[in-house]
Amino acid sequence: MQALARRLVPDEMWEVAVTLMPAPRRRRQGGGRAAADARTVLTAVVYVLTSGCAWQHLPASFDVSVPxxxxxxxxxxxxxxxxxxxxxxxxxxxxxxxxxxIRDCASFRVYD
Known part of the structure; x- marks a missing residue:
């Protein structure tokens, strides 16, 4: 899984992506769960986008929930x-x- 993750989101891409990501939203009421790891989520999203897999079929091995x-x-x-x-x-x-x-795949998936 680690090798796949590095192919989907190489270190060079991650270094650029992390600077472009919007800041996580703060919860008004405070508390709640800690935000998911952004790189892990990015890897799962890139997998869905580039594999053509449906969101609900995201493999559990990515350790990110579909929602x-x-x-x-x-x-x-x-x-x-x-x-x-x-x-x-x-x-x-x-x-x-x-x-x-990735950009081209994302443009076809918009908000499905």
């Missing part, structure tokens, strides 16, 4: 993360191709 993965996907889509990531990786041809593929 969490989808909620973060929607938040990141609204924040234009996919396009920003694509633009920020243009200097690295291999990474640029991968982020472009």
């Amino acid at each position: 969490t993965a989808h909620r973060w996907f929607v938040r990141w889509t609204r924040a234009n993360l996919w396009q920003s990531l694509c633009e920020a990786t243009t200097d690295d041809p291999g990474l640029a191709d991968w982020t472009r593929a």
Whole structure:
């Protein structure tokens, strides 16, 4: 699983993505659960986007619930993360191709 995660979200991509992600929302009432690990969620979302798998078929081995993965996907889509990531990786041809593929897949999934 670790090898798949590194292929889906290589370190170079993660270093760029983390700077582009919107800050986690603060809960007005405070408390609640700690936010999920952003890299873990990003890996699960990229898997769903690029594999064509339905959200409800996200393998449990990703350690992210379907509602969490989808909620973060929607938040990141609204924040234009996919396009920003694509633009920020243009200097690295291999990474640029991968982020472009992710962006294109995300544009077809919008909020399903």
